[in-house]
Amino acid sequence: MRWLSNATVAHLRRVAEWPDLGATKYRLLGELGRGGMGTVYLAEDTALERRVALKVVATAASAPEAAERMLREARILAGLEHPGIVPVHDAGALPDGRVFYAMKRVDGQRLDALAASVPLPERLRIFRRICEAVAFAHARGVIHRDLKPENVMVGSFGEVLVMDWGVARVLSDPAPTGSPAAGSGASGATAEGTVVGTAGYMAPEQAEGAVASTGPRADVFALGGILAFLLRSEPAAPRALAAIVEKARARQPEDRYATAEELSAEINRYLEGERVLAHSEGVLERAGRVFARYRAAILLIVAYLVVRTLLLIFGRHS
Amino acid sequence: MTKPVLGLLLGGILGVFDGLTAYFTPEARSMLLGIVIGSTFKGLVAGLAIGFFSKKVHSVPWGIVFGLAIGLFLAFLVAAMPQPGGKHYYFEIMLPGAIVGAIVGYATQVWRGKKLSTA
Numbered sequence: 518m519r520w521l522s523n524a525t526v527a528h529l530r531r532v533a534e535w536p537d538l539g540a541t542k543y544r545l546l547g548e549l550g551r552g553g554m555g556t557v558y559l560a561e562d563t564a565l566e567r568r569v570a571l572k573v574v575a576t577a578a579s580a581p582e583a584a585e586r587m588l589r590e591a592r593i594l595a596g597l598e599h600p601g602i603v604p605v606h607d608a609g610a611l612p613d614g615r616v617f618y619a620m621k622r623v624d625g626q627r628l629d630a631l632a633a634s635v636p637l638p639e640r641l642r643i644f645r646r647i648c649e650a651v652a653f654a655h656a657r658g659v660i661h662r663d664l665k666p667e668n669v670m671v672g673s674f675g676e677v678l679v680m681d682w683g684v685a686r687v688l689s690d691p692a693p694t695g696s697p698a699a700g701s702g703a704s705g706a707t708a709e710g711t712v713v714g715t716a717g718y719m720a721p722e723q724a725e726g727a728v729a730s731t732g733p734r735a736d737v738f739a740l741g742g743i744l745a746f747l748l749r750s751e752p753a754a755p756r757a758l759a760a761i762v763e764k765a766r767a768r769q770p771e772d773r774y775a776t777a778e779e780l781s782a783e784i785n786r787y788l789e790g791e792r793v794l795a796h797s798e799g800v801l802e803r804a805g806r807v808f809a810r811y812r813a814a815i816l817l818i819v820a821y822l823v824v825r826t827l828l829l830i831f832g833r834h835s
Numbered sequence: 836m837t838k839p840v841l842g843l844l845l846g847g848i849l850g851v852f853d854g855l856t857a858y859f860t861p862e863a864r865s866m867l868l869g870i871v872i873g874s875t876f877k878g879l880v881a882g883l884a885i886g887f888f889s890k891k892v893h894s895v896p897w898g899i900v901f902g903l904a905i906g907l908f909l910a911f912l913v914a915a916m917p918q919p920g921g922k923h924y925y926f927e928i929m930l931p932g933a934i935v936g937a938i939v940g941y942a943t944q945v946w947r948g949k950k951l952s953t954a
Contacts, residue, residue, distance in 0.1 A: 821934040
């Protein structure tokens with residue numbers, strides 16, 4: 518008798534967990550990834566003949582709270598129509614009762630995998646796009662609360678998409694009171710005292726479970742963490758960028774940038790060779806920045822003055 | 836302000852200043868007015884041409900190259916004109932003229948003009 522290999526057993530286990538999409542318009546093609554709340558599958562929308570990403574609530578977490586949280590995520594995403602936020606196409610329940618939603622399938626790479634292979638200016642442009650998407654969500658009263666490089670996809674055509682809004686907070690939702698262990702209320706909103714997010718990217722107030730005071734500045738803190746991650750591969754990060762990271766990741770929310778837009782504007786200033794507000798530069802540093810910004814103009818003017826002077830000197834001698 | 840208008844203005848202004856540098860050459864002082872008028876006219880023509888080029892081609896290096904070329908060409912026409920003493924000042928006119936053209940070429944390329952309203 519031949520025993521099955523460990524890899525075969527693991528594969529069979531995985532396949533056994535695949536959802537039954539028989540009663541839906543979707544055809545399962547494979548698995549894309551797993552998270553705490555659910556699994557994302559690659560599927561084909563047979564009606565529209567296009568590939569989609571299907572997020573299905575995990576078997577183990579099929580409690581009503583998990584299903585409600587998944588639907589809540591789908592509704593939040595559906596309300597955030599922005600090029601930087603992954604669009605939701607559909608939501609529903611599978612024959613086994615598990616909740617799912619279908620979203621755009623993004624062909625690309627996660628930011629954490631891509632960052633090291635991209636030059637710094639391009640990384641900063643990607644970061645600016647993330648800030649714009651987050652600022653849009655904030656304007657609609659939604660706080661992501663789990664921003665990190667792993668939750669950002671960069672498409673093969675350069676599109677930047679902020680993913681995984683599963684623990685997002687809608688500011689109009691009152692934070693439910695009660696045991697933090699409960700995690701979430703019936704509405705799917707996070708209970709006061711519950712810690713959601715990822716260590717290293719979580720703002721101090723978020724890490725303390727202060728749900729009510731976790732606002733847009735908590736996302737600004739996480740954005741500062743993403744920026745720090747993007748600068749990690751630099752042998753010596755420019756001081757102006759280090760100052761932006763420091764301000765975004767200030768311990769006190771009021772010391773951070775008030776909005777993701779402000780943070781994006783700072784990055785823009787850096788990219789344009791303008792003075793970054795978070796950084797007080799010295800005379801030499803300022804001169805270097807101005808020269809770098811207007812290098813061609815300065816060199817042309819100097820060339821003109823040199824030519825004129827030389828012509829004057831040689832003209833008198835001849 | 837559009838790129839051709841900027842080219843026209845900048846070309847004209849730089850042309851005036853370029854012409855005024857003739858003051859530092861004693862033998863040219865007597866012809867200063869004519870030199871300034873000629874230099875200004877050359878600057879206006881070059882600036883206008885460079886401005887239209889910048890409107891069509893969006894590239895700083897090509898803007899500088901085109902400015903340099905048109906400045907050099909127009910300065911050559913000026914330098915080749917018959918002079919009272921019979922002597923031609925090719926280097927003295929063409930070298931600065933080309934650089935002034937390059938400066939206008941650069942400026943018209945980086946000029947963003949009127950910003951679009953988002954309201």
